[in-house]
Amino acid sequence: MAVASVLERLKVRIGVDRPATSATVEAGHLKRFAEAIGDPNPRWLEEAPPTFLVALAPASYHVPEAEEFGKGWLNGGNRFEYLEPVRVGDQITATTKLADAYEKSGSSGTLLFIIFETEFKNQHGRRVARLRGTAIRR
Amino acid sequence: MNLKVGDEIPELVKHPTTRQLVQYAGAQGDFYEIHYDQDYARSIGLPGVILHGLLKAGFLGQLVTDWLGDRGTLKTFEVSYRGLDVPGKPYRCRGKITKVDGRQVELEVWGEDEGGQRTTVGSATVEMAS
Numbered sequence: 001m002a003v004a005s006v007l008e009r010l011k012v013r014i015g016v017d018r019p020a021t022s023a024t025v026e027a028g029h030l031k032r033f034a035e036a037i038g039d040p041n042p043r044w045l046e047e048a049p050p051t052f053l054v055a056l057a058p059a060s061y062h063v064p065e066a067e068e069f070g071k072g073w074l075n076g077g078n079r080f081e082y083l084e085p086v087r088v089g090d091q092i093t094a095t096t097k098l099a100d101a102y103e104k105s106g107s108s109g110t111l112l113f114i115i116f117e118t119e120f121k122n123q124h125g126r127r128v129a130r131l132r133g134t135a136i137r138r
Numbered sequence: 139m140n141l142k143v144g145d146e147i148p149e150l151v152k153h154p155t156t157r158q159l160v161q162y163a164g165a166q167g168d169f170y171e172i173h174y175d176q177d178y179a180r181s182i183g184l185p186g187v188i189l190h191g192l193l194k195a196g197f198l199g200q201l202v203t204d205w206l207g208d209r210g211t212l213k214t215f216e217v218s219y220r221g222l223d224v225p226g227k228p229y230r231c232r233g234k235i236t237k238v239d240g241r242q243v244e245l246e247v248w249g250e251d252e253g254g255q256r257t258t259v260g261s262a263t264v265e266m267a268s
Contacts, residue, residue: 029165036165037196038152041203050199050215054192055166062170072172072182075191077218077260082211 003103003110006069010101010114022093023056025086048086053120054078057094059133060116066137069112076113076134084128091123099132112137141238141266147205147245150231152197154189159225162193184222191219194229194258198247201231202262210243210266217247221257228252233262241266 025048033055034044041049059078086092100115118131159173171178172188179187195217202212223229230250237244242265249258 032161033165036158036162037193037200038158039196039200039203041200043203049196050203050212051192051196054168058168059192072184073170075219077216078192078195079214079216081214 003069003112006066006112007101007103009065010063010098013098014100015097017095017097018061020093020095021057022091025052025056025088025090025092027088029055030088046088050080050082051078053080053086053092053094053118053129053131056092057096057118057120059118059131060114060135061096062135063098063114066112066114066135070137072138074136074138076136077132078134079132081130082128083130084122084126086120086122086128090128092128093121095119095121108138141235141243143235143238146232146234147201149233150197150201150204152229152231154193154223154225154227154229156187156225159187159189159193162190162196166190166192168192186224189223189225189229191217191258194219194223194249195260197229197231198233198249198258198260201233201247202245202264205233206264208267210241210264212262212264214263215260216262217258217260219258221251221255223249223251223257236261241268 096118099117102113104111114135116133120129122128176186233245233247236246245262247260248256251257
């Protein structure tokens with residue numbers, strides 16, 4: 001399907017929140033995450049390492065509408081902004097919205113960019129982090 | 139503490155394996171097949187399974203927090219994925235200080251493949267403890 005018609009369908013969803021997701025930061029999950037990165041810092045037994053929040057809510061979504069264009073997905077980039085530390089036992093609620101969608105043409109053809117923004121709040125209702133993710137459809 | 143613009147921070151060299159990709163897929167909950175299914179990865183034009191961008195971000199996060207320790211707080215961390223990386227090759231994480239403004243310090247961070255090409259580029263801002 002042409003990129004233009006896919007873009008048209010994505011654009012009407014810009015600014016719309018996805019359903020919020022909620023998760024508790026578990027000690028075992030933190031440990032497995034740090035082990036998977038290969039980071040032995042004992043600090044991460046209690047506190048979330050810099051990229052852990054993506055294990056609670058995806059930084060970007062593989063939206064089915066976009067899959068009508070191109071062959072596969074790539075992650076274009078991620079930006080984290082930290083407001084408060086996230087620790088074991090915290091109950092984190094994530095709300096993600098589609099922030100932008102656009103096309104870019106390069107030497108390898110046309111690429112479709114979809115930008116997501118997620119806000120993370122803790123059990124006290126305080127914002128702990130913001131995350132921006134760029135999904136690329138190629 | 140004496141931080142100067144242009145100073146490089148200690149580098150971190152990672153040796154990702156396909157096993158680690160599976161481990162990371164499970165820990166993050168990202169089960170996109172390009173990270174563990176060779177046939178699927180090749181079927182969409184990739185050289186084979188590739189590293190998760192966010193695993194490379196995790197490596198660069200470790201680079202920054204290893205250097206920073208408890209001397210300050212990470213405020214922002216941003217990465218942009220410019221190239222594909224495959225398991226079985228070393229991944230070299232590096233960074234240098236680009237700005238010092240009182241307690242605010244900015245760093246440029248990047249990950250290099252075996253050939254020295256910067257396949258991930260990014261930045262971090264930290265606030266040093268007073």
